[in-house]
Amino acid sequence: MISDISKIQCNKHIILFAVVGALCLSPIISSPIALVLGFTLATLGFVPTQIDIALLTKRLLAISIVGLGFGINVDQAIQASSGNIGLIVGSIFSTLLIGTLLSKAFKMDAKTGHLVSSGTAICGGSAIAAVAPAIQANNEQTSHALATVFILNSIALFVFPLVGHALGMSQYNFGLWSAIAIHDTSSVVGAASAYGDEALEIATTVKLARALWIVPVAFISAFIFKGDSKKVSVPMFIVYYCIAIAIAHFLPQFHGVYQEVFFMGKRLLVVCLFLIGCGITIKTIRNAGYKPMLLGILLWVSVASVVLGYIQFTLA
Numbered sequence: 001m002i003s004d005i006s007k008i009q010c011n012k013h014i015i016l017f018a019v020v021g022a023l024c025l026s027p028i029i030s031s032p033i034a035l036v037l038g039f040t041l042a043t044l045g046f047v048p049t050q051i052d053i054a055l056l057t058k059r060l061l062a063i064s065i066v067g068l069g070f071g072i073n074v075d076q077a078i079q080a081s082s083g084n085i086g087l088i089v090g091s092i093f094s095t096l097l098i099g100t101l102l103s104k105a106f107k108m109d110a111k112t113g114h115l116v117s118s119g120t121a122i123c124g125g126s127a128i129a130a131v132a133p134a135i136q137a138n139n140e141q142t143s144h145a146l147a148t149v150f151i152l153n154s155i156a157l158f159v160f161p162l163v164g165h166a167l168g169m170s171q172y173n174f175g176l177w178s179a180i181a182i183h184d185t186s187s188v189v190g191a192a193s194a195y196g197d198e199a200l201e202i203a204t205t206v207k208l209a210r211a212l213w214i215v216p217v218a219f220i221s222a223f224i225f226k227g228d229s230k231k232v233s234v235p236m237f238i239v240y241y242c243i244a245i246a247i248a249h250f251l252p253q254f255h256g257v258y259q260e261v262f263f264m265g266k267r268l269l270v271v272c273l274f275l276i277g278c279g280i281t282i283k284t285i286r287n288a289g290y291k292p293m294l295l296g297i298l299l300w301v302s303v304a305s306v307v308l309g310y311i312q313f314t315l316a
Contacts, residue, residue, distance in 0.1 A: 013048040017041065017278075024271045031125060031186060032154045034270045035147060038277020047278045054139045057275040060268055061129045062237035065214075067265020068126060069244030070258040072212065076205045084176065084206065091180050091307060092213055095121035099299055108291040111137045114221060115145030116292055120299045123211050124149050124183030125273060130238065134218045135225035140287075143280045146273060148296035153183040156300075160191045163308075171195065173311050175202025179210065181304035186266075215242060 020041065024034045041047050099117025103110055115137060119128040125146055132142045160182060164174040174195050182188045185207050192203035218238050248258045 013046050014051070016046055017048050017051070021271055021274060024274045025267045027267075029270060029274075031184060031270050031273050032150045034274040035150050035277040035280075038274040039147075039280045040277075042278050042281050053275055053278050057139065057272055057279075058133065060275070061133070061272045062240075064265045064268035064272055065126065065130050066237055066240045066244050067261050067268060068211075069241040070248045070265070071262030072208055072245045072248065073205075074212075074245060074249045076208060078209070079205070087176075087180065087307070087310065088206070088210060088213075091303060092121045092210070092217070095299060095303055096217070098302065099295065102295055102298060106291045106295060108289075108295065109141060111135055111225065112141045112144050112292055113295055114225070115141060116148050116296050117299060118217060118221065119145060119149040119183055120296065120303060122213050122217060123185055123207065124153055124187075125269060126185070126211065127214055127217065129269065129272065130214045130218050130241070131221045134222040134238070139276070139279050143276050144285075144292045146276055147280060147285075148292045149183050150273070151293070152296055152300050153187045156182045157187040157190050161194045164195055167308075167312070169312070171198035172202055175199035176206055177304075177308055177311050179203040179206035180307050181300070183300075185211070212245075214238075 020037055023029055024037070029037070038047075047053065096114075096117050099113060099120065103113025103117070106113075114135060115128050115132060118131045119125065121127070128142065128145050128149065131137075132145075137145075156178075160174075160178050164177070169177070175192050175198065178188050178191045178195075178199070179202070182191060185204075188203050188207045189200065192200040215238060248255075
């Protein structure tokens with residue numbers, strides 16, 4: 001009797017898990033909401049134990065990153081980079097350097113710190129998803145980094161347009177600032193579209209240009225965290241990501257198909273965030289402490305302030 005009740009509960013948990021996961025494929029569920037939904041199921045004990053969440057997340061992350069590669073327009077990315085290459089490269093590597101120094105100063109887990117820094121430096125969840133396997137980060141380290149970045153990412157969506165209007169920023173300057181200082185592409189697009197059409201165009205192209213830096217940062221990260229191994233272990237999906245970018249560039253006649261694949265890649269990433277949320281509980285948050293969030297806030301405020309100052313005084 002007890003066994004039958006247990007089986008019924010397990011089946012209910014699987015059905016609920018599958019339904020919520022399927023909902024995350026639809027545009028109505030955003031990245032932060034997906035993470036919260038996963039966290040809620042985990043907190044309530046509704047995550048089915050018979051499913052290997054970590055393995056499923058790892059495989060879907062790889063597929064989603066490759067899918068995102070089909071949405072990278074190389075010509076636009078290079079054009080956007082050429083005029084702001086110093087600002088883009090400088091902000092990326094200075095963020096990674098400062099993140100490393102702060103992680104050591106806080107005596108926090110090095111891999112978690114590097115993931116938070118990578119997410120802040122490039123493009124939020126996508127960068128974390130790509131770098132995590134390269135440094136062999138576990139699910140808990142990845143979860144803490146993603147939770148940190150997406151909380152700040154959600155705040156930026158509302159705060160940046162307010163700051164931009166208060167300072168009277170031009171459409172171009174705001175688009176450039178939001179592309180560099182806001183973590184995820186979705187929030188960059190949201191904040192820039194609320195500011196104006198020109199801001200949206202600038203923000204989108206510059207953000208895509210930054211996404212190209214996922215590849216070198218993943219390689220560098222793998223080298224830094226290779227440990228005692230003499231070989232640098234870079235996940236194959238990073239190679240496939242590059243191939244996807246090349247295919248979209250050299251075979252432009254299938255642009256419509258690439259956009260569909262790109263869209264599914266973005267939705268799969270949202271599903272992955274739901275799965276990662278399923279591994280976050282109050283206990284894991286307590287175990288992580290305040291350090292990941294403090295690191296994320298300091299990096300975010302530093303990048304946003306310095307880039308804003310540079311844009312306002314140099315490009316005015």
